[in-house]
Amino acid sequence: MKSASANRRMTLLVMRDAQHSVKQIHLSKPLLMAVPAAAVLSLSGLILALQAHSSQVISQLEQKVSLENAKSLQLQSSVNSREQSIERLQNEIIKLSTQAKDMQLKMQRVDELEQQLQQFIEKHGTGMITGDSADKASSLSWDASQHIGGEFIAVHDNEMLDLAQETKDDFQEIQELLKTMESTVPDTLQKAQETQRLIAGNPTLWPTESRVMTSSFGYRTDPFTGKAAFHAGIDIAGDNGGPVYAAGAGKVTTADQSGARGRYVVIEHPNGLQTWYMHLSKVLVKEGESVDKGDKIALLGSTGRSTGPHLHFQVVKQDRPVNPLPYIRPESSEFN
Ligand SMILES: [Zn+2]
Incomplete structure (x- = not known):
C-alpha cells in the first residue's frame, strides 16, 4: 500500500x-x-x-x-x-314607452276637449257642424290601463321586445291621431269660436244693478195719458247715474237722443237681435264701437218721456220689439 x-x-x-x-x-x-x-x-x-x-x-x-x-x-x-348596452336599450325602450303613454294621455285629453267643443257647438251652434270630424276623432281607441309604481321586477328579453313593439304601435297611433287632429281641431276651434261669439252676442245679461221692474212688456195704461198703450220694453227703476251694462256683445249702431227716448243707445248683436237702452243720463259709447257683454255703456237717468230715474230696456227682433224677459234673467249678474 x-x-x-x-x-x-x-x-x-x-x-x-x-x-x-x-x-x-x-x-x-x-x-x-x-x-x-x-x-x-x-x-x-x-x-x-x-x-x-x-x-x-x-x-x-x-x-x-x-x-x-x-x-x-x-x-x-x-x-x-354588451349587458350594459342591452340595459341602456331596455331603459330607452321603457322611457320611450312611458313617453308614448304620456303623449297618448295628453292627446286623449285634447281629443276629449275637442269632443266637448263639438258638444258645445252642437248645443249652442248654428247647425254648421258636419259631425264626421267628431266621429273621426272618437273612432280611435285608447289604452290607458297601464299603471305606474310598485316593486322592481326584472324583465325578460321577449317582454322588452313586446314593449318595444307596443311602443312603436303607440307612436303610430299617436301619429294617426295627430294627423286627424291636424285637420279637425282647427275647424272645430273655428266653429267653437263662432259659437262663442254668438253666445257672447246673445243679450242675456241684466243691464242694471237694480232688479226692480216697474213696468213690463206689453199693453199697459200709459203713465202720462192714462190711456191704453203698447209698452215695447221693460222699465227697471234705479239710481240716477247708476251703471247701465250691455246685455250682450255687439256693435253700437245708435248713440243719440230724442224727445221721447231721451239719451239712448242701440246695440246690434251678431245673431241679429238689437237691444235698446233709453232715458240715460249719460252715454259712454260711440256709434260704431264694439262692446262686450257687461261693458258699462251708459249711466241711468230720467231723460225724455220719463217720470223718474229708470232704464227702459227693449229687445228688437227683425225690426219688431219682443218681450226681453225670455232673454235677460234678473239673476244674471255674471257674464253668461
Ligand atoms: Zn219704458
Missing part, C-alpha cells in the same frame, strides 16, 4: 465469472478521481439544461395562460359592455 500510495497508482481487479480470467487494470489516481467528477459535471449540465428547458416551457406556458387570461378578460368586458 505504501508503494501504491507512493507511485499514485491504483490497481483494479475485474472478476467476471469462472470462465473468464481476472483482469487487472492499473489506473493512475487522478484519472480515477476524474471519472465520477465528469459524471457529476455531465449530470449537473443535464440538470441545468433541463432547468433551462423547463423554465422556457414554463414561461411559454405562462405566456399562453396570460394570453388566455387576457382573452377571457376581454371577452368578459365585452360581455359586460
Whole structure:
C-alpha cells in the first residue's frame, strides 16, 4: 500500500465469472478521481439544461395562460359592455314607452276637449257642424290601463321586445291621431269660436244693478195719458247715474237722443237681435264701437218721456220689439 500510495497508482481487479480470467487494470489516481467528477459535471449540465428547458416551457406556458387570461378578460368586458348596452336599450325602450303613454294621455285629453267643443257647438251652434270630424276623432281607441309604481321586477328579453313593439304601435297611433287632429281641431276651434261669439252676442245679461221692474212688456195704461198703450220694453227703476251694462256683445249702431227716448243707445248683436237702452243720463259709447257683454255703456237717468230715474230696456227682433224677459234673467249678474 505504501508503494501504491507512493507511485499514485491504483490497481483494479475485474472478476467476471469462472470462465473468464481476472483482469487487472492499473489506473493512475487522478484519472480515477476524474471519472465520477465528469459524471457529476455531465449530470449537473443535464440538470441545468433541463432547468433551462423547463423554465422556457414554463414561461411559454405562462405566456399562453396570460394570453388566455387576457382573452377571457376581454371577452368578459365585452360581455359586460354588451349587458350594459342591452340595459341602456331596455331603459330607452321603457322611457320611450312611458313617453308614448304620456303623449297618448295628453292627446286623449285634447281629443276629449275637442269632443266637448263639438258638444258645445252642437248645443249652442248654428247647425254648421258636419259631425264626421267628431266621429273621426272618437273612432280611435285608447289604452290607458297601464299603471305606474310598485316593486322592481326584472324583465325578460321577449317582454322588452313586446314593449318595444307596443311602443312603436303607440307612436303610430299617436301619429294617426295627430294627423286627424291636424285637420279637425282647427275647424272645430273655428266653429267653437263662432259659437262663442254668438253666445257672447246673445243679450242675456241684466243691464242694471237694480232688479226692480216697474213696468213690463206689453199693453199697459200709459203713465202720462192714462190711456191704453203698447209698452215695447221693460222699465227697471234705479239710481240716477247708476251703471247701465250691455246685455250682450255687439256693435253700437245708435248713440243719440230724442224727445221721447231721451239719451239712448242701440246695440246690434251678431245673431241679429238689437237691444235698446233709453232715458240715460249719460252715454259712454260711440256709434260704431264694439262692446262686450257687461261693458258699462251708459249711466241711468230720467231723460225724455220719463217720470223718474229708470232704464227702459227693449229687445228688437227683425225690426219688431219682443218681450226681453225670455232673454235677460234678473239673476244674471255674471257674464253668461
Ligand atoms: Zn219704458
